[in-house]
Amino acid sequence: MDRISKFLARLSRDEQKWVMETIEQLIAGESSSLDIKKLKGQKYVYRVRVGDMRIIYTKEKSIRIVAIERRNDKTYHR
Numbered sequence: 581m582d583r584i585s586k587f588l589a590r591l592s593r594d595e596q597k598w599v600m601e602t603i604e605q606l607i608a609g610e611s612s613s614l615d616i617k618k619l620k621g622q623k624y625v626y627r628v629r630v631g632d633m634r635i636i637y638t639k640e641k642s643i644r645i646v647a648i649e650r651r652n653d654k655t656y657h658r
Contacts, residue, residue: 602630
């Protein structure tokens with residue numbers, strides 16, 4: 581089980597639903613209602629905010645989820 585799957589398994593059902601709906605919106609290209617920002621110093625890396633969680637993803641030819649984490653001091657350090 582990878583880090584993303586483990587993180588999702590620890591969330592409540594409502595939080596899992598919010599995260600999965602957000603990922604589906606990203607994949608479908610319906611990102612106008614999402615809080616998305618490009619990460620500084622990274623070429624194709626973005627984050628989307630879902631409450632106190634952050635979905636970090638890359639967007640080149642397709643969208644690839646890099647991490648899903650709760651916001652803290654270490655969230656953006658890779």
